[in-house]
Amino acid sequence: MRFVDEYRDPAAARALVARITDMAGDDHLKFMEVCGGHTHTIYRHGIEHVLPANVELVHGPGCPVCVIPMGRVDDAIAVASTPGVIFTSFGDMMRVPGGDGNLLEAKARGADVRFVYSPLDALRIALDHPEREVVFFAVGFETTAPSTALTLLRARAQGVTNFSVFCNHVTIVPPIKAILDSPDLRLDGFLGPGHVSTVVGNRPYRFVPEQYGKPLVTAGFEPLDILAAIAMLLDQLRQGRCEVENQYSRVVRDEGNPRALAVLAEVFELRPHFEWRGLGFISQSALRLRPEFAPWDAELRYEVPGVRVADPKACQCGEVLKGVIKPWECKVFGTACTPATPIGTCMVSSEGACAAYYNFGRLHREVSVALSR
Amino acid sequence: MCLGIPGEVVEILDHDHLARVEVAGVRRTVNIGLVADEGVHPGDWVLLHVGFAMAVIDEEEAQLALASLQMMGQAYSDEVDAVRSSPVEGGFGPPNLVGGD
Numbered sequence: 254m255r256f257v258d259e260y261r262d263p264a265a266a267r268a269l270v271a272r273i274t275d276m277a278g279d280d281h282l283k284f285m286e287v288c289g290g291h292t293h294t295i296y297r298h299g300i301e302h303v304l305p306a307n308v309e310l311v312h313g314p315g316c317p318v319c320v321i322p323m324g325r326v327d328d329a330i331a332v333a334s335t336p337g338v339i340f341t342s343f344g345d346m347m348r349v350p351g352g353d354g355n356l357l358e359a360k361a362r363g364a365d366v367r368f369v370y371s372p373l374d375a376l377r378i379a380l381d382h383p384e385r386e387v388v389f390f391a392v393g394f395e396t397t398a399p400s401t402a403l404t405l406l407r408a409r410a411q412g413v414t415n416f417s418v419f420c421n422h423v424t425i426v427p428p429i430k431a432i433l434d435s436p437d438l439r440l441d442g443f444l445g446p447g448h449v450s451t452v453v454g455n456r457p458y459r460f461v462p463e464q465y466g467k468p469l470v471t472a473g474f475e476p477l478d479i480l481a482a483i484a485m486l487l488d489q490l491r492q493g494r495c496e497v498e499n500q501y502s503r504v505v506r507d508e509g510n511p512r513a514l515a516v517l518a519e520v521f522e523l524r525p526h527f528e529w530r531g532l533g534f535i536s537q538s539a540l541r542l543r544p545e546f547a548p549w550d551a552e553l554r555y556e557v558p559g560v561r562v563a564d565p566k567a568c569q570c571g572e573v574l575k576g577v578i579k580p581w582e583c584k585v586f587g588t589a590c591t592p593a594t595p596i597g598t599c600m601v602s603s604e605g606a607c608a609a610y611y612n613f614g615r616l617h618r619e620v621s622v623a624l625s626r
Numbered sequence: 627m628c629l630g631i632p633g634e635v636v637e638i639l640d641h642d643h644l645a646r647v648e649v650a651g652v653r654r655t656v657n658i659g660l661v662a663d664e665g666v667h668p669g670d671w672v673l674l675h676v677g678f679a680m681a682v683i684d685e686e687e688a689q690l691a692l693a694s695l696q697m698m699g700q701a702y703s704d705e706v707d708a709v710r711s712s713p714v715e716g717g718f719g720p721p722n723l724v725g726g727d
Contacts, residue, residue, distance in 0.1 A: 260690055290629075297698075343676070343708075344704060344708055369712070370676060370708040370711065370712035371712055372676065372677075373657070374677070374712050393676075396630070396675050396680065397675055397676050399660060399678065399680070400676045400677060403657065403659065403678065448630050448673075451630075451673070452680060473690075474691070474694050475690055475694065503684065504673070504681055504687055510660055511663070513660045516660070603698065603701030604701075612699075
């Protein structure tokens with residue numbers, strides 16, 4: 254694995270850490286990684302422990318499973334429990350708790366809930382079962398939304414009438430803006446998301462330096478990518494620059510994927526507002542089907558309660574998602590809330606900050622605490 | 627669901643922006659319409675999200691992505707199981723989804 258070794262080379266990592274330490278000086282700096290994949294890399298490789306103590310990484314709201322509010326899960330369960338419906342979902346969403354249990358429990362109570370890998374699989378089920386109504390539970394940022402859009406175009410082109418989409422797609426820019434507007438957190442810069450940026454490109458992030466005066470560097474998923482992106486942020490700060498830079502140019506283009514953006518625009522429009530777990534209602538932060546696609550819109554076809562459900566009191570996912578607290582600072586972390594019995598969404602998805610920290614990060618922490626004694 | 631999985635293009639199918647791609651040790655039919663502008667050929671690598679190629683990548687990036695995914699353990703094996711269980715094998719036939727060509 255020649256290439257892999259190159260991106261995990263300890264000497265290169267040490268050199269980058271030395272540069273970061275040197276440039277950071279005595280300032281306490283906070284950078285947010287927006288993407289759940291980055292959070293995973295950071296905990297998996299113990300990156301927070303090789304950085305100097307005054308360079309802190311805080312985890313953002315970039316896990317689409319984690320940000321779905323409980324009320325939407327209840328809506329999904331209501332649709333899934335409608336007689337005659339086959340409700341299809343990505344596996345990640347099955348164990349996300351709503352106010353009244355999760356989809357797996359709804360299945361145990363008799364709802365026909367099936368897990369699918371792709372929205373096309375859901376469409377296939379609809380074609381195979383013309384006597385049933387098939388609903389797809391669409392979640393995800395701009396990484397998965399184009400797939401839902403293409404599936405809807407196919408459903409329309411083939412005149413499939415027993416298929417619809419319960420749309421919960423969200424967009425990446427509004428939560429970044431919400432965090433920048435939040436008084437809870439002072440940030441010095443962002444690691445821009447990797448996969449989402451392959452679709453949206455780097456241009457949508459320009460408001461971060463232009464309006465908020467913070468640098469943003471789109472980063473890859475290797476440990477050296479993360480360290481290099483942090484060094485690039487520090488370079489900007491030390492040189493008095495503030496701009497959007499692309500550390501992950503081997504995959505991300507500035508213009509993104511124009512075809513994917515075109516199908517998104519054809520099928521979806523922005524919702525006036527959408528509730529995010531922990532962040533509350535954010536205007537124009539989610540997608541819904543355009544009126545032309547009303548026949549395939551599950552929210553119009555089914556009775557959806559649409560009730561707002563407050564998170565359990567003990568759960569602090571909201572503060573974790575905003576980067577205000579670290580996973581281990583939550584009152585129920587690792588005790589009442591574990592990956593096997595999650596209370597909050599951040600413990601459900603493997604890209605959630607709590608699950609990533611539970612599975613990997615705490616071991617690094619224990620080792621580094623032991624070493625510092 | 628959020629994981630991008632690299633796959634190597636084995637064969638471009640004649641219609642409908644479909645290609646045979648070797649992903650996680652199995653050959654699957656996937657939709658390459660969103661990267662059609664890049665002139666995808668057999669031997670190229672693509673990054674797959676829920677059954678659709680979202681970006682063309684080089685072999686180096688593919689190896690990096692695979693190595694990272696394998697380190698994820700359960701999350702990766704769940705995703706691979708999901709890919710394998712996916713019934714989508716093309717077979718939908720025309721019409722052309724992404725229009726224009």
